[in-house]
Amino acid sequence: MSYYKMPILDDSGFVVVDSYDQASDPSEWLDIEYVDWKSSGDTRFSPLASAYGDLECDGFWNHTPPKTDKDGVWVDANVAKSPRLVARAQEPGVNIGRCRVIELQPNSYADAIHNLHIDDNNRLNPDGTGWIVRSFFNLTDDQDSVMILREDKNDPATETRVPLPAGTQAVIDTQRLYHAVWHPGDQPRYCLITSWESAPGLEEWIAARNPKTRVESPTVPEGELAEAQRRAAERAKAEQVPEVMSEA
Numbered sequence: 342m343s344y345y346k347m348p349i350l351d352d353s354g355f356v357v358v359d360s361y362d363q364a365s366d367p368s369e370w371l372d373i374e375y376v377d378w379k380s381s382g383d384t385r386f387s388p389l390a391s392a393y394g395d396l397e398c399d400g401f402w403n404h405t406p407p408k409t410d411k412d413g414v415w416v417d418a419n420v421a422k423s424p425r426l427v428a429r430a431q432e433p434g435v436n437i438g439r440c441r442v443i444e445l446q447p448n449s450y451a452d453a454i455h456n457l458h459i460d461d462n463n464r465l466n467p468d469g470t471g472w473i474v475r476s477f478f479n480l481t482d483d484q485d486s487v488m489i490l491r492e493d494k495n496d497p498a499t500e501t502r503v504p505l506p507a508g509t510q511a512v513i514d515t516q517r518l519y520h521a522v523w524h525p526g527d528q529p530r531y532c533l534i535t536s537w538e539s540a541p542g543l544e545e546w547i548a549a550r551n552p553k554t555r556v557e558s559p560t561v562p563e564g565e566l567a568e569a570q571r572r573a574a575e576r577a578k579a580e581q582v583p584e585v586m587s588e589a
C-alpha cells in the first residue's frame with residue numbers, strides 16, 4: 342500500500358507546533374456531552390465528529406456501512422457548543438475523520454506505560470490517498486503531564502515525553518508511535534483529538550507554526566520509573582505463563 346505521507350513526520354513521527362491557549366474558555370469542553378468510552382485509562386469522550394453524526398465514539402470501520410477514518414459527520418448538539426474547537430479542527434482545510442474531546446482522569450507513569458498503544462487510523466483507507474494522522478490540542482493547563490511516545494513499546498530508550506501545558510498542539514503519526522498520556526494532576530485533563538488526512542494544506546498549516554520534531558523530555562522521578570519497571574516485568578512474566586503451560 343502506498344499512501345501520501347508528510348515528510349515532516351519522517352524524523353520522529355511527531356511534530357509540535359506553536360501553542361493555542363484556549364484554557365480561559367473551558368465551557369467549550371465542559372458543556373458538551375460525554376459518553377463512556379474506555380481507551381488508554383480512565384476516560385470519557387465527547388464526539389464533535391463521528392462516523393454518521395451520532396453521539397458515539399466507535400471506530401468508523403465498525404459501522405454499517407463501514408468507512409475509513411475520514412469524512413466524519415458533525416454531531417450537531419456538541420458542535421453548537423464548541424464553535425472554536427470545530428474551527429480549530431477545520432483550520433488546515435484537510436479531511437477530518439474522528440474529532441472528539443477526551444477527558445482523562447489522573448494516572449501514574451506506570452499506568453501510562455501500561456496504556457501504550459498504536460492506533461488503527463488507516464483501516465480501509467484507499468491506496469494512494471493521504472495517510473491519516475492525529476492532532477492533539479491540549480485544552481487544560483497540565484504542567485506536569487506528558488504525552489509519552491515510543492517507537493518501540495518495550496524499549497524506554499525510544500521514549501519521548503512531550504510536556505502538555507495549556508495550548509500544546511502536536512500532530513502525531515499514532516499508527517507508527519506507541520502513545521499514552523501520563524497525567525499526575527488531581528483534575529481531569531481535556532484534549533481535542535482529530536484525525537486528519539495528510540495533505541499539502543496540513544503541511545502548510547504545520548510549516549507556518551514553528552514546527553519542532555524533537556523536544557526535551559522532562560525527567561521522570563526514580564520512584565515512578567521503578568514502579569513502571571516492576572509492572573513491566575510482572576506483565577512479561579504473566580505473558581510467559583500460558584507458553585509454559587502449553588508445553589506441559
Ligand SMILES: [Fe+2]
Nearest residue numbers: 458459460515
Ligand atoms: Fe491512541
